[in-house]
Amino acid sequence: METVTKTVWLVGKKLQNQDIKSNLEMEGYVVRGFHTEEFSLTDDQPDLIIFSEAEIKGFEILVRLRNFYPGATVMSVPEAQIDRMIERAPEKGGPANKVPETGVNDFQDSVNRLIDSLLKIEDEDKE
Numbered sequence: 183m184e185t186v187t188k189t190v191w192l193v194g195k196k197l198q199n200q201d202i203k204s205n206l207e208m209e210g211y212v213v214r215g216f217h218t219e220e221f222s223l224t225d226d227q228p229d230l231i232i233f234s235e236a237e238i239k240g241f242e243i244l245v246r247l248r249n250f251y252p253g254a255t256v257m258s259v260p261e262a263q264i265d266r267m268i269e270r271a272p273e274k275g276g277p278a279n280k281v282p283e284t285g286v287n288d289f290q291d292s293v294n295r296l297i298d299s300l301l302k303i304e305d306e307d308k309e
Contacts, residue, residue: 187210187211187212188210188212188229188230189211189212189214189226189230190206190211190212190213190214190228190229190231190232191214191228191230191231191232192214192232193231193232193233193234193237194233194234194236194237195237196234196261196264196268197215197232197234197259197264199264199267199268201267201268202264202267202268203215211229211230214226214228227251227253227254228251228254229253229254229255230254230255230256230257231251231254231255231256231257232257232258232259233256233259234258234259234261234264235258235259235261236261238258241298241302244256244302245302
């Protein structure tokens with residue numbers, strides 16, 4: 183049976199964390215650090231692109247990514263959640279903590295950002 187792997191791009195310096203990379207690799211992703219491996223990004227088409235929200239300086243990049251990589255899933259992670267993921271990372275050899283605890287408003291904040299992004303993309307398409 184052929185092994186299928188998917189490629190994930192991590193955009194943001196805080197996402198360049200070994201525990202985050204290891205968890206994604208265990209899920210079958212080939213992990214590419216956008217800042218550290220720019221030279222190899224042309225070799226792989228991304229299936230998943232994860233941004234640190236601190237790295238997004240506007241939503242026009244989402245429109246461009248959709249045009250260049252229509253099959254890719256693009257998501258952003260709040261910086262506070264990345265900090266919690268790193269802080270709660272298991273010791274080497276310990277059990278994985280795949281789902282970090284979240285704050286009360288983290289989910290709603292992420293949904294609001296997603297809705298804003300989609301509305302901006304829709305407005306861009308109308309122009």
